[in-house]
Amino acid sequence: MKTIKKLFLFTVFAITAIGFAQETITNESVVQMVELGFDDYMIIDKINTSDVKFDASISALGEMKNAGVSSEILSLIMEKSKQNTKSKTGIYYTDASGEDKLVQPSVFSGANSNAVAQKLVSGLINSKQKAQLPKTQSNNIIRQSQPEFTFIFAPSVTEVDNMQNNQGSDSGIFNWWFRMASNPNEFVLVKLTVKEKKNLREVITGKESWITSSSGIDPKYALNFAIEEIEGNKFKVTPDSLEPGEYCFIYQGQVPQGRDNQSVFDFSIQ
Template sequence: MKKQTILFFFLTLLPCALFAQSDSIGIYMLNGDVISQIEPIKNNGYKANTLGAAVSMGIANSTIRVTFKEPTSKNKANRDTSFYFYYNPNIGNNARLLMTYYMFATGVSPEVDFSLVKFIKKGKTRELKTGTVNVYAGVNINTETNTNARFLVTKVSDIKYKVTLHDVDPGEYCFMYDGINGSGAYMPVFDFSIE
């Protein structure tokens, strides 16, 4: 009877073990023993501060910012939270996955593909500084990280990476894809709050 019970559990759990990670893609966070996926969020607008440029007749820079809804993330983390990045180069023809998680189909690793960025809180929104414009110097598209926080990446398998945060202060953060010349804030970001 004992062998039959063990065989039953083995046969029942084997498909779960084989297929549990096959559909995982994106960023997950582990708080204690609770794991949850961080869904990407999209920006809801752009701002440019042109007052300084106007007063200085174009000499001063105008700051470009991307805004995001809500003053805080629904994803609550702490300094001990671990993040797991799942890459899946075999998305196939699933259009929804390709449009939402393309960076995990063609990426290399979190340390190459992503930056940790701290949001600037502005009333009921959060913002990322994404560049400057100057009449004489031109346009500089480059998202500022606004933080000294770092993250350490440990490769778990060919498609799974564990990410831990270091020197992080409480605030609103996101992992931002850096695939297109530092202009990642124009694409979906993966946000979370450090409490």
């Protein structure tokens, strides 16, 4: 009887494997295999021989445990998830097809200030410094009002040290923000003002009056977002519901020597 059962499971596994062959194994895939009665060693073998995309957050692992996934498999899922984060620092969002897309940084094309107007009225108004991005729409288009972003930071301090010691290398140039920062609290989310006639988007980056001056994003313009730690260097970021428009994440932390912070991670909500 046991032999017949194993033969049946192997047959089901072989048929299912064909369906999974062109897929990436996810939390849902693992739960499906558990529900079909696959033994742990079969599921573990499938995970080890496939491309994977796991959500290893506490809530997701809890759901899988409640679905009957064993501790051994959960441990493997956590390990695989760590391996997948080591080489892809940055901000990601999931598009309509379920594929993770990297939000590439956009560089400010210019700046603007109304300092002249301030002088004309004897300093009675604040002078505003504005940074500008080309085009009226981001290349990163998201068609949902409450998207989820994944922030992935460098997994160790060693990478930061290497970046600082190799200012001319690719590791120092690409995504240095995620080697300097350690969590999403070092970024601020703001809505960009669209200037149709000038074909650009802009954000206020500082204010100055005849008495005081300030730089950076005014806290009153910062939009709220929730943060859930998935792993030590990986976080799920969920903004409050966003109306259609242009937005960006701006890094507000320490800037490494020899660098400037003239880029933002922009996206469009439609």
